[in-house]
Each structure stands twice: as structure tokens, then as C-alpha cells.
Amino acid sequence: MAEQNLTWFKKWDKVLEYNFDKPEIKWFQGGIKRSYNCLDRYINTVTRNKAAIIWEADDGSYRRLRISSCTMK
Numbered sequence: 144m145a146e147q148n149l150t151w152f153k154k155w156d157k158v159l160e161y162n163f164d165k166p167e168i169k170w171f172q173g174g175i176k177r178s179y180n181c182l183d184r185y186i187n188t189v190t191r192n193k194a195a196i197i198w199e200a201d202d203g204s205y206r207r208l209r210i211s212s213c214t215m216k
Contacts, residue, residue: 145171149180182209 156173185205195205
């Protein structure tokens with residue numbers, strides 16, 4: 144499902160890495176860009192103006208969210 148539903152820039156190095164003493168769990172290390180899969184891949188599609196955050200009072204579209212995230216410091 145991960146290969147079919149997410150955009151990959153290269154094949155992952157490891158599927159799962161964990162340390163229960165910290166606790167720390169890492170999935171698909173080395174191949175995924177989280178921000179791209181959450182936001183950027185929707186910018187050039189018909190969904191760019193669909194609600195990205197449904198509880199946002201104003202324009203909560205993917206387009207608006209990306210503009211806001213790119214200007215944050």
C-alpha cells in the first residue's frame with residue numbers, strides 16, 4: 144500500500160526501525176518526503192482548492208496551506 148499510495152523519490156533504505164527504550168519508531172527511512180506527500184503533491188491537481196483543513200474558518204485549501212507553510216520562518 145505504501146508503494147501505491149505515496150509518492151517516493153527513491154526506494155526506502157529500511158521499512159521499520161525502532162527503539163523501545165527511547166521510545167522511537169521510524170518508518171520508510173531514506174525515501175519519503177513527508178511534506179511533499181502531505182501537501183505539495185496536491186498543488187498541481189484538481190484538488191488544489193479543496194479543503195485541506197476542514198476546521199479552518201477561512202480558505203483552508205491545499206494551495207493556501209502551501210503558501211502559508213512556505214512563508215513561515
